[in-house]
Amino acid sequence: MIGRISARWARIELALAAALAVSITCLILLNVVTRSIGAALYWVDELAIYAMAWMTFLGASAALHFGHNVAVTILTDSLIPVLRRITAKLVDLIVLVFALCMIWFCWRWFSPYQLALHGFDTEAFQGAVFNFIYAEPTTTLGIPKYWVWMVMWAFALGATLHSVANLLGQNAAATDQDT
Template sequence: MKSANKVLSKIEQYFIAILLLIVAVILFINVVLRFFGTSMLWAEELARYAIVWITFVGASVCVYKGAHIGVDVIMNILGEKPKKILSLILALFSLIFSVVFTYFSFKITMNVHNTNQISSTMGIPMSIVYAAMPVGGILMSIRYIQEFISLIKVGENK
């Protein structure tokens, strides 16, 4: 399971890195082209949609790395056992949120797909853009399941 976890983590991180590189290069080229009085009309739209994907896949990476913003004042004053119980509760609520989020974002994405919406400049199906939400939700759910299992295993070892 640890090797699959590392593979998933690498895929997510390379995906984000490649999209960031593409956004930076395309926007740089567009800025240079504007200096010469022209531009790529689709560049800003592509950058916007890539950032949407980066955000939702990046949310999963943040779960994996424990980098989501949190208030740890309560955690710092609790003892070891209450801290573990609260961590389990938080992981469970986060998992429930990500599953509910995935469900509703999938419904929204399917609605966009069924109405055949396309982007204004590039002409790509908007369902591709909206698909970032359920994909990110699934990835976050996987990460919260891993975190929950990890917290339970740590408690069993003590």
């Protein structure tokens, strides 16, 4: 069950990452064209950077599902298969702990409970807890930065889901490692 949810979520993450990769390419081409004709659109750079950050985090989360994350395997390749599987499970456990820590940090950073306690009034929230996450706009786009930073939640939740599925041996990558 959790393996199927992880697989669906990973496909969504990859589709979004692919769409963002295409948009980055289009934004950079737009930037080249507008600069060459002397009518630069300054917000394009910022949007491309944010799209790249989102693409990276979504792709990294999906890589955990598919087992395509970067690894140095010089030590694990020399281990016997039983120790190799134990090491893989230990790595999955470390990734799970990291993802859970990210969820906790996001909770602390975004403070959704405190925001709700203040009736979603960002000024009252800021005055009470001195957290200005909801007040800072992006430089050229003018949108609230917390929308850009929401990718941290997406990554943390996706990484948690994929690492739990890996630990339970329900992801395709986990079953491929056993063969």
